[in-house]
Every structure is written in C-alpha cells, then in structure tokens.
Amino acid sequence: MHWICDRSGTDTARGKADMERGGVAEPASQSKVQTLRGEVDELSDKMKENMKGIIKKGEKVVDLLTRSENMKKEAEDFKYRSKEVESKYWWKNVKPITVIVVVVLIVILIIILLATGVIPVSAPVPPVVTSSSKP
Structure with a gap:
C-alpha cells in the first residue's frame, strides 16, 4: 500500500491491487485528478493563446519587413527622381546665365x-557725282 498525504493533511491509503482491479478511487483523489486536469486545461489554453500571440507577432514582423522593403524602393526612386529634378532646374538656371x-x-x-x-x-x-549738262 502507498500512503499519500492530501492537501487537507489527512493520510489516504490506496491499494495498488484495488486500482488494478478496476476499483473505485476515493473521492479526494477524484477531486485532485479533476483539479489537475483543470490546471492542465488552463495551462493548455494559455499556451494556445501564447502561440497565437507569437504567430501574430511573426505576421507583424513579416508585414514590417515588407513595408521596410517597399520604403527602401520608394526611397531609391525618390533619390533618382530628385537628382533628375535637380539636374533639370540646374539647366534652367544655367541657360539664362549663359x-x-x-x-x-x-x-x-x-x-x-x-x-x-x-x-x-x-x-x-x-563720291559726289556731278552731272554734266550738255546743251
């Protein structure tokens, strides 16, 4: 026999043979099992919520990476266009000066x-041309 001390401080004896033969567990151990199952279920739910949060954060990271790549491309386009505009206005200023x-x-x-x-x-x-008159 195994002696187990429950939370209330009382000793409970369970026979291995009773459990193997399909014997009914005592009510105190039933409530412990239910409590443990409840804690396991609660922990499982928290883990599922944490995993959902991690997945959402991963999606946000991917979204941020996509946005940053787009911003980089737009910055390069802006730099190219600004140089074109700068060159255009430089020639507009140089022509009148030239x-x-x-x-x-x-x-x-x-x-x-x-x-x-x-x-x-x-x-x-x-030269002064004088006309000669012949009468």
Whole structure:
C-alpha cells in the first residue's frame, strides 16, 4: 500500500491491487485528478493563446519587413527622381546665365572692334557725282 498525504493533511491509503482491479478511487483523489486536469486545461489554453500571440507577432514582423522593403524602393526612386529634378532646374538656371554672358561678350567684342578701328565708326562718304549738262 502507498500512503499519500492530501492537501487537507489527512493520510489516504490506496491499494495498488484495488486500482488494478478496476476499483473505485476515493473521492479526494477524484477531486485532485479533476483539479489537475483543470490546471492542465488552463495551462493548455494559455499556451494556445501564447502561440497565437507569437504567430501574430511573426505576421507583424513579416508585414514590417515588407513595408521596410517597399520604403527602401520608394526611397531609391525618390533619390533618382530628385537628382533628375535637380539636374533639370540646374539647366534652367544655367541657360539664362549663359545667354547673358554671351550677350555681354558680344557687346565687349563690338566695343573693342570699334575702338581699334576694325569696324569704322562712320560710313565712308560716297563720291559726289556731278552731272554734266550738255546743251
């Protein structure tokens, strides 16, 4: 026989032979079994909830990874487009400056050519044609 002390502090004797022959367990041990089953079921439910939580967190991680990859691609596209826009506006700024510089250089060249006499300041006087009259 095995002696077991239950939670109330009383000793309960169970015969191995009674249990093997299909004997009925005592009510105290029945309640212990039910209590243990209840605790096991409760623990099982908590474990299932924890697993669901872990799965949800895993899904959130996958979602975050997908979002971060999309953001990386969008950032690369933004960088490329911003460089295109920068180049476009650089040329828009350079064109008027180039035109102004060319005009100023042409004016300076004309002034130098006029000062050196390469370009005459006044038009040559055309020869005066006198008409001869014959009577």
